[in-house]
Amino acid sequence: MAPPDLHRVDGTEDRDPPAGHDLVARLPGSPSQVSRARSLVTDALGRDHPLHDDVVLLTSELATNAVLHSRSGAGGSFTVTVTRSDTLVRVFVADAGSEGPPCVCRTSAQATSGRGLPLIEALSHRWGFTREDGSTTVWFELLQGRVAAGLAV
Template identity: 85%
Template structure:
Protein backbone atom coordinates (compact mmCIF):
# COMPACT_ATOMS: atom_id res chain seq x y z
CA UNK A 1 0.00 0.00 0.00
CA UNK A 2 1.19 3.51 -0.67
CA UNK A 3 2.39 5.73 2.12
CA UNK A 4 -0.07 8.13 3.67
CA UNK A 5 -0.77 11.26 1.65
CA UNK A 6 -2.59 14.21 3.18
CA UNK A 7 -4.75 15.81 0.50
CA UNK A 8 -7.06 18.79 0.64
CA UNK A 9 -10.71 17.80 0.06
CA UNK A 10 -10.78 19.19 -3.48
CA UNK A 11 -7.34 17.91 -4.52
CA UNK A 12 -5.98 14.50 -5.36
CA UNK A 13 -2.53 13.02 -5.67
CA UNK A 14 -2.18 11.00 -8.86
CA UNK A 15 0.97 8.94 -9.04
CA UNK A 16 2.19 6.60 -11.70
CA UNK A 17 4.10 3.49 -10.79
CA UNK A 18 5.20 1.36 -13.72
CA UNK A 19 2.13 0.50 -15.76
CA UNK A 20 -0.11 1.06 -12.73
CA UNK A 21 -1.88 4.34 -11.98
CA UNK A 22 -2.32 4.93 -8.27
CA UNK A 23 -4.34 7.64 -6.58
CA UNK A 24 -4.61 8.07 -2.83
CA UNK A 25 -6.35 10.78 -0.83
CA UNK A 26 -7.26 11.36 2.80
CA UNK A 27 -10.71 12.91 3.13
CA UNK A 28 -12.64 14.33 6.09
CA UNK A 29 -15.23 11.91 7.50
CA UNK A 30 -18.24 13.97 6.43
CA UNK A 31 -21.10 12.93 4.12
CA UNK A 32 -20.10 15.48 1.47
CA UNK A 33 -16.83 13.58 0.95
CA UNK A 34 -18.61 10.52 -0.48
CA UNK A 35 -19.05 12.56 -3.66
CA UNK A 36 -15.36 13.47 -3.56
CA UNK A 37 -14.44 9.76 -3.24
CA UNK A 38 -16.44 9.10 -6.41
CA UNK A 39 -14.56 11.96 -8.08
CA UNK A 40 -11.25 10.35 -7.14
CA UNK A 41 -12.25 7.26 -9.10
CA UNK A 42 -12.97 9.42 -12.12
CA UNK A 43 -9.62 11.19 -11.66
CA UNK A 44 -7.81 7.84 -11.57
CA UNK A 45 -9.71 5.99 -14.31
CA UNK A 46 -11.43 8.52 -16.52
CA UNK A 47 -15.11 8.34 -17.42
CA UNK A 48 -14.42 6.21 -20.50
CA UNK A 49 -12.84 3.37 -18.50
CA UNK A 50 -14.92 0.19 -18.98
CA UNK A 51 -15.16 -0.40 -15.21
CA UNK A 52 -15.76 3.24 -14.24
CA UNK A 53 -19.44 3.01 -13.25
CA UNK A 54 -19.05 -0.15 -11.16
CA UNK A 55 -15.93 1.19 -9.42
CA UNK A 56 -17.68 4.49 -8.66
CA UNK A 57 -20.70 2.68 -7.21
CA UNK A 58 -18.67 0.36 -4.99
CA UNK A 59 -16.34 3.15 -3.84
CA UNK A 60 -19.38 5.19 -2.87
CA UNK A 61 -20.63 2.29 -0.74
CA UNK A 62 -17.30 1.91 1.06
CA UNK A 63 -16.93 5.66 1.66
CA UNK A 64 -20.47 5.81 3.05
CA UNK A 65 -19.74 2.87 5.35
CA UNK A 66 -16.55 4.55 6.59
CA UNK A 67 -18.54 7.63 7.57
CA UNK A 68 -21.61 5.89 9.00
CA UNK A 69 -20.08 2.87 10.72
CA UNK A 70 -16.64 3.96 11.94
CA UNK A 71 -15.04 6.63 14.06
CA UNK A 72 -14.14 8.44 10.82
CA UNK A 73 -17.65 9.92 10.86
CA UNK A 74 -17.07 11.38 14.34
CA UNK A 75 -14.70 14.14 13.24
CA UNK A 76 -12.10 11.81 11.75
CA UNK A 77 -11.03 11.04 8.22
CA UNK A 78 -10.79 8.14 5.80
CA UNK A 79 -8.40 7.29 2.98
CA UNK A 80 -9.32 6.16 -0.52
CA UNK A 81 -6.73 4.42 -2.68
CA UNK A 82 -7.42 3.55 -6.32
CA UNK A 83 -4.98 1.35 -8.24
CA UNK A 84 -5.52 0.75 -11.93
CA UNK A 85 -3.37 -1.85 -13.65
CA UNK A 86 -3.65 -3.71 -16.93
CA UNK A 87 -5.24 -6.64 -15.06
CA UNK A 88 -7.61 -5.01 -12.57
CA UNK A 89 -8.83 -1.99 -10.64
CA UNK A 90 -8.46 -2.20 -6.87
CA UNK A 91 -9.93 0.27 -4.37
CA UNK A 92 -9.11 0.39 -0.67
CA UNK A 93 -10.98 2.52 1.86
CA UNK A 94 -9.30 2.82 5.25
CA UNK A 95 -11.24 4.29 8.15
CA UNK A 96 -10.71 5.04 11.83
CA UNK A 97 -12.14 1.70 12.92
CA UNK A 98 -15.24 0.59 14.77
CA UNK A 99 -16.20 -1.72 17.60
CA UNK A 100 -16.83 -4.68 15.28
CA UNK A 101 -15.72 -5.96 11.90
CA UNK A 102 -17.61 -5.17 8.68
CA UNK A 103 -20.69 -7.34 8.33
CA UNK A 104 -22.18 -8.77 5.16
CA UNK A 105 -25.54 -8.86 6.85
CA UNK A 106 -28.66 -9.83 4.93
CA UNK A 107 -31.47 -7.32 5.26
CA UNK A 108 -35.17 -7.45 4.60
CA UNK A 109 -36.65 -6.09 1.37
CA UNK A 110 -38.02 -3.09 3.31
CA UNK A 111 -34.73 -2.12 4.97
CA UNK A 112 -33.28 1.22 3.92
CA UNK A 113 -29.67 0.25 4.66
CA UNK A 114 -27.42 -2.78 4.90
CA UNK A 115 -26.90 -3.49 1.21
CA UNK A 116 -23.41 -2.02 0.71
CA UNK A 117 -21.21 -5.03 1.45
CA UNK A 118 -23.58 -7.54 -0.18
CA UNK A 119 -23.42 -5.33 -3.27
CA UNK A 120 -19.62 -5.34 -3.14
CA UNK A 121 -19.66 -9.11 -2.69
CA UNK A 122 -21.97 -9.52 -5.70
CA UNK A 123 -20.23 -7.15 -8.15
CA UNK A 124 -16.53 -7.48 -7.35
CA UNK A 125 -14.24 -10.31 -8.38
CA UNK A 126 -12.59 -10.27 -4.95
CA UNK A 127 -12.96 -8.25 -1.78
CA UNK A 128 -11.93 -8.35 1.84
CA UNK A 129 -10.96 -6.35 4.89
CA UNK A 130 -8.20 -6.00 7.46
CA UNK A 131 -8.37 -4.58 10.95
CA UNK A 132 -5.19 -3.43 12.62
CA UNK A 133 -3.94 -0.67 14.89
CA UNK A 134 -7.49 0.61 15.43
CA UNK A 135 -8.34 1.05 11.76
CA UNK A 136 -10.24 -0.96 9.19
CA UNK A 137 -9.42 -1.23 5.51
CA UNK A 138 -12.04 -2.67 3.17
CA UNK A 139 -11.00 -3.36 -0.41
CA UNK A 140 -12.46 -4.70 -3.63
CA UNK A 141 -11.06 -5.65 -6.99
CA UNK A 142 -12.68 -5.65 -10.42
CA UNK A 143 -10.77 -7.46 -13.15
CA UNK A 144 -10.58 -6.31 -16.73
CA UNK A 145 -12.25 -8.93 -18.88
CA UNK A 146 -11.28 -9.26 -22.47
CA UNK A 147 -13.47 -10.73 -25.16
CA UNK A 148 -11.45 -12.50 -27.89
CA UNK A 149 -11.92 -10.88 -31.31
CA UNK A 150 -13.44 -14.11 -32.69
CA UNK A 151 -16.20 -13.93 -30.05
CA UNK A 152 -16.97 -10.22 -30.32
CA UNK A 153 -19.96 -9.33 -32.46
Protein backbone atom coordinates in the same frame (compact mmCIF):
# COMPACT_ATOMS: atom_id res chain seq x y z
CA MET B 1 -13.75 22.40 4.80
CA ALA B 2 -10.14 21.57 3.97
CA PRO B 3 -9.37 20.12 0.53
CA PRO B 4 -8.51 16.43 0.38
CA ASP B 5 -4.93 15.37 0.96
CA LEU B 6 -4.34 13.98 -2.55
CA HIS B 7 -1.14 12.32 -3.61
CA ARG B 8 0.26 9.54 -5.70
CA VAL B 9 2.01 6.66 -4.00
CA ASP B 10 4.92 6.93 -6.43
CA GLY B 11 5.54 10.51 -5.26
CA THR B 12 4.35 12.44 -8.29
CA GLU B 13 1.50 14.90 -7.90
CA ASP B 14 -0.38 14.85 -11.20
CA ARG B 15 -4.04 13.81 -11.19
CA ASP B 16 -3.97 11.52 -14.24
CA PRO B 17 -2.03 8.47 -13.07
CA PRO B 18 -0.68 6.11 -15.71
CA ALA B 19 -1.58 2.43 -15.57
CA GLY B 20 -0.21 0.66 -12.51
CA HIS B 21 0.01 3.71 -10.25
CA ASP B 22 -2.04 4.60 -7.21
CA LEU B 23 -4.13 7.67 -6.56
CA VAL B 24 -4.59 8.25 -2.84
CA ALA B 25 -6.71 10.86 -1.05
CA ARG B 26 -7.43 11.46 2.61
CA LEU B 27 -10.91 12.93 2.99
CA PRO B 28 -12.76 14.40 5.97
CA GLY B 29 -15.27 11.94 7.43
CA SER B 30 -18.39 13.83 6.41
CA PRO B 31 -21.21 12.67 4.12
CA SER B 32 -20.36 15.35 1.55
CA GLN B 33 -17.03 13.63 0.93
CA VAL B 34 -18.63 10.48 -0.47
CA SER B 35 -19.16 12.33 -3.75
CA ARG B 36 -15.51 13.39 -3.64
CA ALA B 37 -14.52 9.72 -3.33
CA ARG B 38 -16.57 9.01 -6.47
CA SER B 39 -14.80 11.88 -8.25
CA LEU B 40 -11.44 10.37 -7.35
CA VAL B 41 -12.39 7.21 -9.23
CA THR B 42 -13.14 9.32 -12.29
CA ASP B 43 -9.82 11.15 -11.83
CA ALA B 44 -7.97 7.83 -11.65
CA LEU B 45 -9.80 5.92 -14.39
CA GLY B 46 -11.55 8.39 -16.67
CA ARG B 47 -15.23 8.13 -17.53
CA ASP B 48 -14.56 5.96 -20.59
CA HIS B 49 -12.89 3.16 -18.60
CA PRO B 50 -14.95 -0.04 -18.99
CA LEU B 51 -15.12 -0.57 -15.21
CA HIS B 52 -15.79 3.07 -14.29
CA ASP B 53 -19.45 2.81 -13.30
CA ASP B 54 -19.04 -0.31 -11.16
CA VAL B 55 -15.93 1.09 -9.45
CA VAL B 56 -17.72 4.37 -8.73
CA LEU B 57 -20.70 2.53 -7.25
CA LEU B 58 -18.63 0.24 -5.03
CA THR B 59 -16.33 3.06 -3.91
CA SER B 60 -19.40 5.08 -2.96
CA GLU B 61 -20.64 2.19 -0.82
CA LEU B 62 -17.31 1.86 1.02
CA ALA B 63 -16.96 5.61 1.55
CA THR B 64 -20.51 5.77 2.89
CA ASN B 65 -19.76 2.91 5.28
CA ALA B 66 -16.63 4.69 6.48
CA VAL B 67 -18.61 7.83 7.27
CA LEU B 68 -21.67 6.15 8.79
CA HIS B 69 -20.23 3.13 10.58
CA SER B 70 -16.76 4.12 11.78
CA ARG B 71 -15.09 6.75 13.91
CA SER B 72 -14.21 8.55 10.66
CA GLY B 73 -17.70 10.04 10.68
CA ALA B 74 -17.19 11.51 14.16
CA GLY B 75 -14.70 14.18 13.16
CA GLY B 76 -12.11 11.85 11.64
CA SER B 77 -11.07 11.11 8.09
CA PHE B 78 -10.90 8.21 5.68
CA THR B 79 -8.49 7.37 2.89
CA VAL B 80 -9.37 6.19 -0.61
CA THR B 81 -6.76 4.46 -2.75
CA VAL B 82 -7.41 3.58 -6.40
CA THR B 83 -4.95 1.32 -8.19
CA ARG B 84 -5.32 0.36 -11.81
CA SER B 85 -3.51 -1.73 -14.36
CA ASP B 86 -4.38 -2.98 -17.82
CA THR B 87 -6.40 -5.85 -16.34
CA LEU B 88 -7.82 -4.76 -12.99
CA VAL B 89 -8.87 -1.95 -10.71
CA ARG B 90 -8.43 -2.24 -6.95
CA VAL B 91 -9.85 0.23 -4.42
CA PHE B 92 -9.04 0.45 -0.71
CA VAL B 93 -11.01 2.55 1.77
CA ALA B 94 -9.33 2.90 5.16
CA ASP B 95 -11.33 4.36 8.01
CA ALA B 96 -10.82 5.16 11.69
CA GLY B 97 -12.26 1.82 12.80
CA SER B 98 -15.37 0.75 14.64
CA GLU B 99 -16.39 -1.53 17.48
CA GLY B 100 -16.91 -4.57 15.24
CA PRO B 101 -15.71 -5.83 11.87
CA PRO B 102 -17.55 -5.10 8.63
CA CYS B 103 -20.62 -7.31 8.28
CA VAL B 104 -22.12 -8.78 5.13
CA CYS B 105 -25.48 -8.81 6.81
CA ARG B 106 -28.58 -9.88 4.95
CA THR B 107 -31.41 -7.38 5.28
CA SER B 108 -35.12 -7.51 4.67
CA ALA B 109 -36.62 -6.16 1.47
CA GLN B 110 -38.01 -3.21 3.43
CA ALA B 111 -34.68 -2.21 5.02
CA THR B 112 -33.24 1.13 3.92
CA SER B 113 -29.61 0.22 4.63
CA GLY B 114 -27.35 -2.80 4.92
CA ARG B 115 -26.87 -3.55 1.24
CA GLY B 116 -23.38 -2.08 0.73
CA LEU B 117 -21.16 -5.05 1.47
CA PRO B 118 -23.53 -7.58 -0.14
CA LEU B 119 -23.36 -5.39 -3.25
CA ILE B 120 -19.56 -5.41 -3.11
CA GLU B 121 -19.62 -9.17 -2.64
CA ALA B 122 -21.93 -9.58 -5.65
CA LEU B 123 -20.18 -7.23 -8.10
CA SER B 124 -16.48 -7.52 -7.29
CA HIS B 125 -14.19 -10.33 -8.30
CA ARG B 126 -12.54 -10.29 -4.87
CA TRP B 127 -12.91 -8.24 -1.73
CA GLY B 128 -11.82 -8.30 1.88
CA PHE B 129 -10.88 -6.25 4.89
CA THR B 130 -8.15 -5.86 7.48
CA ARG B 131 -8.39 -4.43 10.97
CA GLU B 132 -5.24 -3.26 12.67
CA ASP B 133 -4.03 -0.44 14.87
CA GLY B 134 -7.60 0.77 15.42
CA SER B 135 -8.43 1.20 11.74
CA THR B 136 -10.31 -0.86 9.17
CA THR B 137 -9.44 -1.12 5.50
CA VAL B 138 -12.00 -2.63 3.14
CA TRP B 139 -10.92 -3.34 -0.43
CA PHE B 140 -12.32 -4.76 -3.66
CA GLU B 141 -11.02 -5.52 -7.09
CA LEU B 142 -12.69 -5.74 -10.47
CA LEU B 143 -11.11 -7.49 -13.42
CA GLN B 144 -11.41 -6.11 -16.88
CA GLY B 145 -12.62 -8.95 -19.08
CA ARG B 146 -11.16 -9.41 -22.50
CA VAL B 147 -13.03 -10.82 -25.48
CA ALA B 148 -10.95 -13.07 -27.72
CA ALA B 149 -10.59 -11.94 -31.34
CA GLY B 150 -13.42 -13.27 -33.49
CA LEU B 151 -15.81 -13.64 -30.53
CA ALA B 152 -17.05 -10.06 -30.36
CA VAL B 153 -20.63 -9.59 -31.45
